[in-house]
Amino acid sequence: MKRRTFFRSSLAAVAAASIPHRRPLQALARGLAQVPPDLDAVTGAGAEITVRGRDVADLAAGLRGRLLLAGDDGYDTARRILNPSFDKYPALVVQPTGAADVMRAVDFARAHDLLLAVKCGGHSFGGTSTCDKGMQIDLSLFRDVRVDPVARKARVAGGTLLGDLDHEAMAHGLVTPMGTVSHTGVGGLTTGGGFGRVARRFGLALDNVTSVDVVAADGKLHRASAAENQDLYWGVRGGGGNFGVVTSFEFQLHPMERQVVAGVIFFPLARLRDVLEVYAEYGPRAPDELYLDLLVIKEPGDAPGVAGFQVCYTGPEARAERALAPLRALGTPMVDGIARMDYVAVQRSGDVSDPRALGSYLTGGFFPEVTQGLMDALVNGFQGDPRRATVVFMQPSGGAINRVPVDDTAFPHRSEMANLGINTGWPFGQDPQPHMDYARAFWREVQPHTRGFYTVDVPEGTTDESVNRNYRENFRRLVQIKNRYDPGNLFRLNTNVQPTV
Ligand SMILES: Cc1cc2nc3c(=O)[nH]c(=O)nc-3n(C[C@H](O)[C@H](O)[C@H](O)COP(=O)(O)OP(=O)(O)OC[C@H]3O[C@@H](n4cnc5c(N)ncnc54)[C@H](O)[C@@H]3O)c2cc1C
Missing domain, CATH: 3.30.43.10 (Uridine Diphospho-n-acetylenolpyruvylglucosamine Reductase, domain 2)
Structure with a gap:
């Protein structure tokens, strides 16, 4: 030296x-x-x-x-x-x-x-x-998407938003099912489920995950796929954040036309029962290419309430009108915003530019069919208020979602027609109580016509026992995986599976 x-x-x-x-x-x-x-x-x-x-x-x-x-x-x-x-x-x-x-x-x-x-x-x-x-x-600093257009795969970092993935994949004419609002996180959406505009065609977001990297409670990185750590791979697809932080998802991608036929069609609120009847009959037999979300909306202020559908048809454009015919049969709508559109733009169309301006309360659950009882509960119970937004939505299930066997992933709700949500939103700072009370009372009337709930929208007041029951026949295996990857329940702020060791 x-x-x-x-x-x-x-x-x-x-x-x-x-x-x-x-x-x-x-x-x-x-x-x-x-x-x-x-x-x-x-x-x-x-x-x-x-x-x-x-x-x-x-x-x-x-x-x-x-x-x-x-x-x-x-x-x-x-x-x-x-x-x-x-x-x-x-x-x-x-x-x-x-x-x-x-x-x-x-x-x-x-x-x-x-x-x-x-x-x-x-x-x-x-x-x-x-x-x-x-x-x-x-x-939020950990966002990245890498598309392999030949293998039709995307590698997505754990903090990525779903709009990032839509944007990158569609540049190659490819898509994987995600949610309907582009600033939703891939992390929470995918580990919980992932209902969206192409889910009836290609399955839930979690059905398209081919591998994950997970930092479990031991602080180590575990790769999981059909070939390694199969239990973890199974559990992360529906078990939410219970087992650790997913730092990387690999998704399967599907070819799809960028141009789709999408938008909303609304009728006066007084026609809610007619809208529900069309939905009850057509919803279960609609083509997988059709996303059909029944919406009932009363915006704040004096605007009249509406009932109708948000649609997205991703099949060949020439067949779109045939797929939409049962809705058109309802007659002249109040609003017809259905048009040929860019899929990525449609995925951004529900984004909220000032999300923190609204307080919000959501409750809901799955239903297997639209019964007379459900229709009555919705028609009799829906009540707008000029001080708030009052919304009922029905995220469609069925199609490819229901063709996956219930024990293929931890997500157990494979025989439902849709996920019904009751949502109230009010200008932040206003007294939330009347709007939350209304939503709770409405839900009490609707709930008997539903079964189970989407784990990412856990209704308030849900007990540990009903959380466990909601994982249905997959609960026992989830507990075993929790015992192995998070025995001390470090990851407890989620729809929690409690360890038993
Ligand atoms: C405006 C809006 C629109 C929505 N639209 C849809 C829709 O169309 N379809 C649908 O299926 N759902 C939809 N949801 C529900 C949404 O999927 C869930 O709320 C989901 O949990 C949100 O994920 P996030 O990452 O944004 O949430 P966060 O609040 O960031 O995370 C929620 C939970 O997910 C877990 N988590 C998040 N990231 C990771 C990770 N990388 N690894 C492990 N665990 C993680 C954690 O437990 C966390 O507590 C919507 C929600 C909102 C508010």
């Missing part, structure tokens, strides 16, 4: 040895501006704890992404989710940029027994992607 080099490296060594708390000083350089004060936090079970500021600085120093504390730029954006009714303050937020950061964050949360929330698109109705005084892993 040359003398000068030796001199410099010796100096560095002496300097390092003489500086107390060397690792926090690395944090000064790469993570936080200074070692933060100790943080008040809570465990998953709700016990109050203190997390040492020095440990937090260490964590920050080891990340490629960011660590945010209250008051930091970006902290408020991260902690908030779409529904402003959930106004929670995590003790710390980790924003990973890759799987390595997720592994570190999960190790830290487990080692400190911290309450842990995982956020992708932030659309959770139950507010599970944020928390008070725990750690939030916010995946």
